[in-house]
Structure formats: structure tokens, C-alpha cells
Amino acid sequence: MKFENLLEVDRSKLLTIKADIFFFGEPLDDRGKFVVLALQENLSPKKVIVKFDASKMTFTINGASIPLRDFSSYLNKISPENITGQIIVDATTLGVSELLYILRWALRLELKAKIIYAEPKNYPSVFDAPSDYGRHHFNLSSSSVGYRALPGFTRTTSTVKKAHLIALLGFERVRLGQLLQNDEGAFIEAVTPIFGVPSFRPSFDKHSAYQNIDRLVRVSDKPEFCCASNPFETFRKLKFIKKCLPDKVLHIAPIGTKPMAIGACLFILSNLNENVGLMYDHPINSKGRSTGVTKIHLYEVSFA
Incomplete structure (x- = not known):
């Protein structure tokens, strides 16, 4: 590659x-x-x-x-x-x-x-309100199928051999929240969040931080950052994290920007014989x- x-x-x-x-x-x-x-x-x-x-x-x-x-x-x-x-x-x-x-x-x-x-x-806010919730909330997807495994891209974990989750984060708090709530610590032992910084626009990184920070306080390592529009930088960041965690099963959740998701896809494809898998919730994207x-x-x- x-x-x-x-x-x-x-x-x-x-x-x-x-x-x-x-x-x-x-x-x-x-x-x-x-x-x-x-x-x-x-x-x-x-x-x-x-x-x-x-x-x-x-x-x-x-x-x-x-x-x-x-x-x-x-x-x-x-x-x-x-x-x-x-x-x-x-x-x-x-x-x-x-x-x-x-x-x-x-x-x-x-x-x-x-x-x-x-x-x-731009992403239109759901609520035309001056509150933080109104400014940072968007109608990007109407629902999701949920976190279902994709054949060829899953890795086995257990309560003994847990996974390290790498979450590429975006504007939808429910996506990370659903993943962590469903697991409840059973198969995920730690979380490394990656935020898209620099973002597409100067204000977009604030949306991502506001939507996810409360979910991460108790479960995550220090955050990592990579350019929101550069998949190759995301690839290199994931490669660095994998090098730092050589014996861990890595589950990657590409729930941030699409370029970051492209980088995650390329990284997974370059590690098909390694302990690198996908966690994805299959959202139904909203029109407009x-x-x-x-x-x-x-x-x-x-x-x-």
C-alpha cells in the first residue's frame, strides 16, 4: 500500500x-x-x-x-x-x-x-438557540443498526483478553455513548480518543469536544489529535498507537470525519493479519x- x-x-x-x-x-x-x-x-x-x-x-x-x-x-x-x-x-x-x-x-x-x-x-444545528446544546447538536443521522460485526474485520476478545478501543470522534455523542454503555467494561479495557484537529473549520473541533468529553472523563487515556481532512495522517497516528501497544487487541471505531474513517479503513486493510479490528454502528444518515x-x-x- x-x-x-x-x-x-x-x-x-x-x-x-x-x-x-x-x-x-x-x-x-x-x-x-x-x-x-x-x-x-x-x-x-x-x-x-x-x-x-x-x-x-x-x-x-x-x-x-x-x-x-x-x-x-x-x-x-x-x-x-x-x-x-x-x-x-x-x-x-x-x-x-x-x-x-x-x-x-x-x-x-x-x-x-x-x-x-x-x-x-456547514452543518445546520438542530435547535436555533443560543445555548451550548443548541450550537453543538446536529441532525447527522436518524438512527443506526447498532454495533454489528463485519465479516473479515472483527477480532476476538474476552473478559480476560480485552480490547483497547481507539475512537475517532465526531459530532454525535450518542455513537460513542452507545458503544461504551453496551460494553460496560466487559470487553474494552481502555479508550484512546482521537479528535480531528485541525478541523474542517475553526469552530468544528469545539462541537466534537462538547459532544464527547463527558463520556471520556472516566474511561479514556489522554486524547490524540490528527487533521480532520487528512486520512494519511490518521493512518500514521494509528500506526504510532499500535506500536505503543504491541500486545493489545485494537478495536477502531471510525465515528468521526469521513477522511479520518478513510485512514482507519486503510490501516485496518494493512493489518488484516494483526490484532486490529473494526467497531462500527452503521448509522442511517439524514437527508440534508x-x-x-x-x-x-x-x-x-x-x-x-
């Missing part, structure tokens, strides 16, 4: 970027629509829309229902015969589950992934969860 480029691009680049396949999800807000519409105008790649249903453990790929166990073989079946080895993955509209399985498929075929992510201009579009990032990763 090689990190080749981290670029900021514009719409003209999306219209001309070359690849064999463009993977994307359902656009729910301005930035998702912006990226998907631009890349759909790009005549180069085959378009593949992907959605994962964690309650049924099935994918929907271009309208076809595919069991999780058949995901890779189905992608092989629908891929262009003359595939040159490059794919586009829109992380703006795809969730962590889709990203993990698409990138694992790319890893096995030694492809090059061009991962797109568009930052929002953000407004506007600011920076568009292009992250290039080679699995060759």
Missing part, C-alpha cells in the same frame, strides 16, 4: 479524471450531489452505485441485491474486461462499510484508488445533513 497524492481539486478535475469504475452512494446533501453529478458527466468510468444493509448483511449494487459473501465476485463480474487498474471511490456518499469492502477488493486486485471527499460548508460545498479532496492510494 502506497500513499501517492493528497490534492485539492475542482469540478473540472472531476470531469476529466480517468478511471475504469466510479463507485458512489446515494447523495443526501449538496456536496454529495455536486460530486456525483460531476463524475456522472465524466464519460471515462463505468458507474456503480453501492449501498450496504447491515441489518440483512447484503449489498445493493446498481439495483441488484448481492449477499455480502458474493460482493467481490460480483464486482469482478461487472468490471470492464480491459480494466487498467484505476478506480474512483466517492467517500462523500459511501459509508464506512462500503468503503472497507470496495477498498479490500481493490487491494486484492492490486488496483489504484482515487478517493474523493467533499467538505460541507449538511449544506454547501467547500474543499474537494482527492486521495490517491496504490495497492499494487
Whole structure:
């Protein structure tokens, strides 16, 4: 695995970027629509829309229902015969589950992934109120399936051999709270929180701290920090933590920014034979969860 480029691009680049396949999800807000519409105008790649249903453990790929166990073989079946080895993955509209399985498929075929992510201009507050709760509370997801294991990305723990949780944190306090409440110390012995700093905007890091700090007071180590928009920095931070905890089972919960989640996915994929696993709650994202579009990032990763 090689990190080749981290670029900021514009719409003209999306219209001309070359690849064999463009993977994307359902656009729910301005930035998702912006990226998907631009890349759909790009005549180069085959378009593949992907959605994962964690309650049924099935994918929907271009309208076809595919069991999780058949995901890779189905992608092989629908891929262009003359595939040159490059794919586009829109992380703006795809969730962590889709990203993990698409990138694992790319890893096995030694492809090059061009991962797109568009930052929002703003997240509308749920309450138009001057209180701290109103300023820091957002309607990002309507519900979640809950923390369900994904085949291929889980690691065994017990009350004797507990896990060290690494939580990449965002704006939704309920996600970390649900994880810690469900465990109640049974299988998690310690927590290392990672906050996205610098954040997309100067005020965004305050939202994350306000939403999570009370959950962490009694259970966590000192917090770590990495850039909210740089997945490669997240990867390096996770690598450093793993080096400091060589004998521990690490469970990674990517419940913060999408670029941080991309870094977590890449780290998990580079440690498939190690004691590194995923903990994820499969949220149902809300429509209109953000407004506007600011920076568009292009992250290039080679699995060759």
C-alpha cells in the first residue's frame, strides 16, 4: 500500500479524471450531489452505485441485491474486461462499510484508488438557540443498526483478553455513548480518543469536544489529535498507537470525519493479519445533513 497524492481539486478535475469504475452512494446533501453529478458527466468510468444493509448483511449494487459473501465476485463480474487498474471511490456518499469492502477488493486486485471527499460548508444545528446544546447538536443521522460485526474485520476478545478501543470522534455523542454503555467494561479495557484537529473549520473541533468529553472523563487515556481532512495522517497516528501497544487487541471505531474513517479503513486493510479490528454502528444518515460545498479532496492510494 502506497500513499501517492493528497490534492485539492475542482469540478473540472472531476470531469476529466480517468478511471475504469466510479463507485458512489446515494447523495443526501449538496456536496454529495455536486460530486456525483460531476463524475456522472465524466464519460471515462463505468458507474456503480453501492449501498450496504447491515441489518440483512447484503449489498445493493446498481439495483441488484448481492449477499455480502458474493460482493467481490460480483464486482469482478461487472468490471470492464480491459480494466487498467484505476478506480474512483466517492467517500462523500459511501459509508464506512462500503468503503472497507470496495477498498479490500481493490487491494486484492492490486488496483489504484482515487478517493474523493467533499467538505460541507456547514452543518445546520438542530435547535436555533443560543445555548451550548443548541450550537453543538446536529441532525447527522436518524438512527443506526447498532454495533454489528463485519465479516473479515472483527477480532476476538474476552473478559480476560480485552480490547483497547481507539475512537475517532465526531459530532454525535450518542455513537460513542452507545458503544461504551453496551460494553460496560466487559470487553474494552481502555479508550484512546482521537479528535480531528485541525478541523474542517475553526469552530468544528469545539462541537466534537462538547459532544464527547463527558463520556471520556472516566474511561479514556489522554486524547490524540490528527487533521480532520487528512486520512494519511490518521493512518500514521494509528500506526504510532499500535506500536505503543504491541500486545493489545485494537478495536477502531471510525465515528468521526469521513477522511479520518478513510485512514482507519486503510490501516485496518494493512493489518488484516494483526490484532486490529473494526467497531462500527452503521448509522442511517439524514437527508440534508449538511449544506454547501467547500474543499474537494482527492486521495490517491496504490495497492499494487
